[in-house]
Amino acid sequence: MEAKVSQSLQLSTWIDSEKIVRNPSGPLLFLRRCKGQQRLHMLVSCNLQSRKAATWRRPIALKVSCSSKNIPASLLESESFPETFDEATILKNKSEEIEPYLSAQCIYIVGMMGSGKTTIGRILSEALGYSFFDSDKLIELAVGGTTVTEIFNLYGESFFRDNETEVLHKLSSMHRLVVSTGGGAVIRPINWKYMQKGISVWLDVPLEALAQRIAAVGTGSRPLLHHKSGDAYAKAFKCLSTLLEERGEAYANANARVSLENIAAKLGYKDNLANGKYNRKKG
Numbered sequence: 001m002e003a004k005v006s007q008s009l010q011l012s013t014w015i016d017s018e019k020i021v022r023n024p025s026g027p028l029l030f031l032r033r034c035k036g037q038q039r040l041h042m043l044v045s046c047n048l049q050s051r052k053a054a055t056w057r058r059p060i061a062l063k064v065s066c067s068s069k070n071i072p073a074s075l076l077e078s079e080s081f082p083e084t085f086d087e088a089t090i091l092k093n094k095s096e097e098i099e100p101y102l103s104a105q106c107i108y109i110v111g112m113m114g115s116g117k118t119t120i121g122r123i124l125s126e127a128l129g130y131s132f133f134d135s136d137k138l139i140e141l142a143v144g145g146t147t148v149t150e151i152f153n154l155y156g157e158s159f160f161r162d163n164e165t166e167v168l169h170k171l172s173s174m175h176r177l178v179v180s181t182g183g184g185a186v187i188r189p190i191n192w193k194y195m196q197k198g199i200s201v202w203l204d205v206p207l208e209a210l211a212q213r214i215a216a217v218g219t220g221s222r223p224l225l226h227h228k229s230g231d232a233y234a235k236a237f238k239c240l241s242t243l244l245e246e247r248g249e250a251y252a253n254a255n256a257r258v259s260l261e262n263i264a265a266k267l268g269y270k271d272n273l274a275n276g277k278y279n280r281k282k283g
């Protein structure tokens, strides 16, 4: 049971509305504007599997109060949820409720490699009826189908970054998209200029969990983490720490921050990060 809870917790980060606090009918995203500021509230709820199976018995809910576009992302507060709910229905209802408030703005998901940008982005886009784009994939297409790893190896990182900026530039004139950005997209200020045309959400996941996820799938598609030998977890952890030190402030430019660590704490889970999982507090 513990393992199931741990996995579920990690697998689901949803954006949600302020309204859910008063009327907890489900996860997704709501935008409130006040005096030129935008406030987002986000919900982190249960597991991806329950999109099919659909019933979850543990009360779970979180909201994130977010800043306006020019103020760094703020943190989470938690609320509780009904004992039993059908996540697929909640998601559908909530998407319909909040979609008009988005005014067709794009949602940019930022965060370190392995934070779940692609996984969450796909689900979010489906729920909202938005199109999904993975900026890495668009870069690969722009460079004639060359993979990210090949682009780094053949042309170097700055060539990759130039293409990344160009992709974000193009996307910035579009609407109704959820975009999973590359982990390093935040480092160039010009990229923020483009992403600020929409709403940016930072998935903030502890390094241990990132390293564990990446070690599990391998580093072949992530050239900045790739090492031919050595312990994959330890190497990924070390590289990710360095990158996070360099980028931490840049991620904080996002309109909203979803912190897995805070979520776990608010839900009464103690993080057991040695294995990248969150275990329920005893007693």
Ligand SMILES: Nc1ncnc2c1ncn2[C@@H]1O[C@H](COP(=O)(O)OP(=O)(O)O)[C@@H](O)[C@H]1O
Pocket (backbone or CB within 6 Å): 009, 010, 011, 012, 013, 111, 112, 113, 114, 115, 116, 117, 118, 119, 120, 180, 213, 214, 217
């Ligand atoms: N919330 C989560 N909990 C546990 N594993 C996750 C979660 N989100 C993604 N993963 C796994 O982590 C790996 C990286 O996820 P991905 O969505 O590709 O991250 P990113 O796009 O941020 O690099 C994948 O194997 C994915 O299945």
Ligand SMILES: O=C(O)C1=C[C@@H](OP(=O)(O)O)[C@@H](O)[C@H](O)C1
Pocket (backbone or CB within 6 Å): 111, 112, 113, 114, 117, 136, 148, 181, 182, 183, 184, 185, 221, 222, 223, 224
């Ligand atoms: O953090 C980074 O600098 C990078 C992250 C990768 O994207 P993901 O975050 O989707 O893995 C990809 O853009 C490239 O390997 C560089």
